[in-house]
Amino acid sequence: xxxxxxxxxxxxxxxxxxxxxxxxxxxxxxxxxxxxxxxxxxxxxxxxxxxxxxxxxxxxxxxxxxxxxxxxxxxxxxxxxxxxxxxxxxxxxxxxxxxxxxxxxxxxxxxxxxxxxxxxxxxxxxxxxxxxxxxxxxxxxxxxxxxxxxxxxxxxxxxxxxxxxxxxxxxxxxxxxxxxxxxxxxxxxxxxxxxxxxxxxxxxxxxxxxxxxxxxxxxxxxxxxxxxxxxxxxxxxxxxxxxxxxxxxxxxxxxxxxxxxxxxxxxxxxxxxxxxxxxxxxxxxxx
Amino acid sequence: xxxxxxxxxxxxxxxxxxxxxxxxxxxxxxxxxxxxxxxxxxxxxxxxxxxxxxxxxxxxxxxxxxxxxxxxxxxxxxxxxxxxxxxxxxxxxxxxxxxxxxxxxxxxxxxxxxxxxxxxxxxxxxxxxxxxxxxxxxxxxxxxxxxxxxxxxxxxxxxxxxxxxxxxxxxxxxxxxxxxxxxxxxxxxxxxxxxxxxxxxxxxxxxxxxxxxxxxxxxxxxxxxxxxxxxxxxxxxxxxxxxxxxxxxxxxxxxxxxxxxxxxx
Numbered sequence: 001x002x003x004x005x006x007x008x009x010x011x012x013x014x015x016x017x018x019x020x021x022x023x024x025x026x027x028x029x030x031x032x033x034x035x036x037x038x039x040x041x042x043x044x045x046x047x048x049x050x051x052x053x054x055x056x057x058x059x060x061x062x063x064x065x066x067x068x069x070x071x072x073x074x075x076x077x078x079x080x081x082x083x084x085x086x087x088x089x090x091x092x093x094x095x096x097x098x099x100x101x102x103x104x105x106x107x108x109x110x111x112x113x114x115x116x117x118x119x120x121x122x123x124x125x126x127x128x129x130x131x132x133x134x135x136x137x138x139x140x141x142x143x144x145x146x147x148x149x150x151x152x153x154x155x156x157x158x159x160x161x162x163x164x165x166x167x168x169x170x171x172x173x174x175x176x177x178x179x180x181x182x183x184x185x186x187x188x189x190x191x192x193x194x195x196x197x198x199x200x201x202x203x204x205x206x207x208x209x210x211x212x213x214x215x216x217x218x219x220x221x222x223x224x225x226x227x228x229x230x231x232x233x234x235x236x237x238x239x240x241x242x243x244x245x246x247x248x249x250x251x252x253x254x255x256x257x258x259x260x261x262x263x264x265x266x267x268x269x270x271x272x273x274x275x276x277x278x279x280x281x282x283x284x285x286x287x
Numbered sequence: 288x289x290x291x292x293x294x295x296x297x298x299x300x301x302x303x304x305x306x307x308x309x310x311x312x313x314x315x316x317x318x319x320x321x322x323x324x325x326x327x328x329x330x331x332x333x334x335x336x337x338x339x340x341x342x343x344x345x346x347x348x349x350x351x352x353x354x355x356x357x358x359x360x361x362x363x364x365x366x367x368x369x370x371x372x373x374x375x376x377x378x379x380x381x382x383x384x385x386x387x388x389x390x391x392x393x394x395x396x397x398x399x400x401x402x403x404x405x406x407x408x409x410x411x412x413x414x415x416x417x418x419x420x421x422x423x424x425x426x427x428x429x430x431x432x433x434x435x436x437x438x439x440x441x442x443x444x445x446x447x448x449x450x451x452x453x454x455x456x457x458x459x460x461x462x463x464x465x466x467x468x469x470x471x472x473x474x475x476x477x478x479x480x481x482x483x484x485x486x487x488x489x490x491x492x493x494x495x496x497x498x499x500x501x502x503x504x505x506x507x508x509x510x511x512x513x514x515x516x517x518x519x520x521x522x523x524x525x526x527x528x529x530x531x532x533x534x535x536x537x538x539x540x541x542x543x544x545x546x547x548x549x550x551x552x
Contacts, residue, residue: 002378011373012385014366015429022426023392026403089294101540102533103299106306109532111487111504114525121312121518122305129308132324161302166547168298173544211548222396225489229508243398250402263399270394275387 027267033260051261061262063237064245068221071241075159075220080213082160083167088201090172101172104165116229119158144231148238155227155239162226163216170212174205210280217273242266306529312522320518335523345524348503351417352486353531355500358421360481363428364436364474371436372462376445389430397490400426405494415497423491428481435480435546439473476542479535486531503528 034051036044055061090100107115125131125143134142144151178200186196224243227233233240233248240248246266250259312320313335314328339345373379374386404423405414413419447469451461467474493505507524539546 002376004379005377006379008373008377008379008382011369012379015370015389015433016385018362018366018422018425019389019392019429022400022404022423023395025407026400029403029406030399086294086298089291091292091295098537098540100295100299101543102536103302105536105540105543106529106533107302109483109487109529109536110525111489111528113489113504113508114528117507117521117525118305118309121522122308126324127320127518129304129326136324161305164298165302169544170548173548208544208548215547218394222394222398224396224398243396246396246398247401250398256402259402266396267399270396271391273394 030260030263033256034264037257047257051257052265055258055261055265060245064240064242067238067240068242071155071223072217072220074156075163076213076216078156078160079164079167079216080209083164083212084171084205084209086164086168087171087175088197090168092176101169104168107162108165112225113229115158115162116226119154119161119226119230123154144235146235148235151231151235151239155230158226158230159220159223163219166215167209167212170208171205174208175201178204214273214276214280218270221270221273309522309529310526312519313526315519315522317517317519332519335519336527338520339523339527345503345506348501348506348524349527351496351500352492352502352504355417355420355424355492355502356482356485358417359424359428359485360478362421363425363432363481364478367429367432367436367477368467368474371433371440372466374433374437375440376448386433389433393427393430393434395426397488401490401494404491408495414495415499417500419495420492420500420502421485423495424481424485424488428484431480431484432477435477436470436473438545438548439470439476443469472542476539476546479539479542480546482535483532486528 035047035049037047038044091097110118120128122128123131123142123144125135131142134140141147142150144154182200183196186200191199222243223241224247227239227241228244228247231239233244243266246259246262249255249262311326311328314331314333315325316330316332316334319325319329374382400423408414408419408423413422443466447465448461451465456465489502489504489508492502493508496502496505503524507521536543
């Protein structure tokens with residue numbers, strides 16, 4: 001049992017100051033912009049909630065939000081099952097375990113813009129390995145700078161390449177925590193592989209999978225650098241996800257008011273899911 | 288058993304293909320790259336690497352990145368240690384709310400913070416310094432470090448603390464000589480994750496720097512857009528950014544999952 005001690009606040013204070021400096025000041029700046037209009041020279045006019053209304057009604061925002069949800073949905077239904085399958089078939093002990101763990105973690109340690117550049121080089125038609133293979137060997141017309149479908153497939157495959165290992169590593173950690181006795185009992189009962197998965201492995205992976213699903217949800221929802229470097233949001237606007245659109249409005253057009261309002265709406269969606277994340281995680285802690 | 292090992296082999300092959308291609312490209316000349324497809328470098332060249340190691344704008348990019356990443360790791364872990372101890376051992380007013388609020392910052396989209404960060408760090412005179420990027424990355428790395436360390440500290444029985452106090456240890460002496468060695472794996476994992484997330488982040492690092500503290504990642508994006516098709520050079524620079532991660536990951540291989548699960552596996 002934890003003891004009650006208000007002096008513990010002193011231990012937390014440095015963290016509080018540093019994070020608050022980085023979080024509260026910028027958020028207040030955003031709130032400030034979101035209710036005002038400026039024509040430069042630091043002259044501001046009160047705008048009320050007009051920007052929020054404008055963003056929530058704009059087709060452009062709806063389109064970007066739709067693309068974002070589609071992207072995140074596809075990422076989840078591909079990466080979670082794939083990650084579980086790979087984790088289930090990984091060796092449990094021996095020489096190959098560290099080899100698997102290290103090579104699988106490698107994509108996650110590469111700077112995000114390098115991931116974008118790498119996939120750009122990889123998919124160039126006639127020059128890149130994948131681009132050459134698709135166009136010159138299989139004869140499929142594949143060019144992500146021209147065709148929206150190619151661009152979408154490429155950003156999805158890139159993210160699967162980049163982050164499926166997260167699901168693999170978490171599921172694997174859940175799997176190795178299952179005692180051998182469970183499997184022996186299942187063998188005696190004559191349980192089929194599916195039954196072993198459904199009634200022994202899946203329940204043991206529940207906590208880690210919850211974490212994996214929510215981390216993948218958050219990170220794919222906030223994704224910016226990789227698709228920006230790879231496609232720049234194009235061709236046209238076909239791969240302009242929420243963050244890319246936000247940066248376009250804020251830094252490209254310098255429409256600070258609408259961009260700030262959009263930031264807050266975006267952040268609100270993110271917060272809602274964070275809350276879900278936290279309650280699900282602490283529910284298991286409390287047991 | 289044989290059939291089962293096919294899946295991880297195929298998966299790892301899929302992971303390594305784009306990396307192989309990047310490395311192969313880095314040993315090719317620009318002429319060879321543009322002239323067409325070749326699976327292996329035909330005219331093997333180290334020219335791309337020579338350019339990077341002799342041109343200050345290139346190699347300073349690496350030094351800048353390593354400087355702010357190290358600075359950030361030290362700051363994050365140092366301030367997170369006492370906070371994680373407080374969360375794992377005591378109840379205090381607003382502890383749960385504070386813990387949750389920390390996590391929300393880990394989940395905030397970086398794009399939301401880009402412009403306000405630029406204004407904030409410009410106004411305090413830190414723009415284009417290593418400290419600015421190191422402090423900015425604290426936004427998501429401190430919460431991460433607190434969560435991971437709290438997870439590891441939760442596994443240490445409270446009796447350890449109480450026995451030490453009975454034996455007459457003062458708190459600082461207990462913390463440094465007994466508690467820290469007990470959770471050193473956790474400190475290593477927290478440091479690794481801070482290092483990693485600061486190393487891979489680009490949007491904030493690019494926004495907060497211009498010349499003096501420009502990260503390698505920003506140098507690369509500039510090359511990609513301005514120097515036309517210097518693909519070999521870009522590939523060489525990319526290959527070099529993979530190395531630090533590949534080196535440190537070996538040491539934490541058994542704890543990677545625990546770190547990603549924020550210390551909760």
